[in-house]
Amino acid sequence: MIEIRVDDNACNGCGLCVKDCPMHVYELRESLSVPVHPENCMGCLSCHEICPAQALEHKGIYPSRRHYIDIRVCEMLNRVI
C-alpha cells in the first residue's frame, strides 16, 4: 500500500489536493490536508504536481517510465547547478 506523508509545516491548507484527487484520499482538517484514505491512492501523483507548497511525500509508488525527459537538457542543467 502507498504511504502518504503531509509536511504539516509546509502545507498551507489550499485544498487543491482535496479537489484534484479522484479517489478522495485527502480531507481538509483544521486548515491542513490529511490523507484519510491512503489505501485508495493509485499513485497518479497529481497531488504532487499540483501542491504549491510541495508538502506531500508518497512511499511505495510505481514510477512510470519517463522517456520524455531530455537527457541533454538534464546534463546541461546538472552542469549549471
Add this chain to the structure above:
Amino acid sequence: MTDGTIEKMKGAFSTDLVYRSEDVPLTCIPNPEELEDTLHGLMKLNGLIIRSLEEVAGRGANAVTYRAGRKYGHEVAKYFEKMENIEEALKELSDILRGQFTFEIWKPADKTSYIIQENGSTFIYLVFHDCIVRQTLRRNGQAQGGPLCQTLYGYVVGAIEEITGRKAKLEIVHTGPNACLKKLILQ
C-alpha cells in the same frame, strides 16, 4: 561544398556490413540509447500532428484518433487466445503491452470485486502506469485527456472486443503525471 566534403559525408553512410535476405534481426541496432533523438523527434511530430488535427477537425479529431487506436487494438489482440473472462483477458493484455501501455486492474479499498456494478452499469477500473501517449503529451507540453488519449481509449476497446467478443467503452476518469485512471465500461 567541395568534392572532398561530399565524399566525407557519403563515407558516413558506407559500411562493410553484409545483409542477407534470410537474416532476421534479433536485437535493436543501434543500441536504444542511441535512438533518443529519434524518439524525441517522433514524440514531437506526433504531438504536432495531433495539435494540427485538433485545429483543423475540432471535435472530429477524437473520432479519427479513436478509430486509429481501435485498429491498433484489434491488430495486436488478434494473435491472442480468445477468452470470455474479462479479468484474464486484461491481465494478458497488460503483460504483452508492458512498456507501451502498462496497466493494472484496480479497485478502491471498499470494493470486494474488480468488476464493479454501480447505477446499472458494470465497469472495471484500470490504472495506466507506463503510457507512450502520456510521455508524448508531456514531452510537448500538451494537456492530457485530448485526442491523443482517444487512441488509448480505442486501443483498449479494440483489444477487448477482439479477445472477448464483448463491446466495451473506456472513460477517462483522471489523468496524472505518473498514472491515469480509466473506467472500462462493459456492455
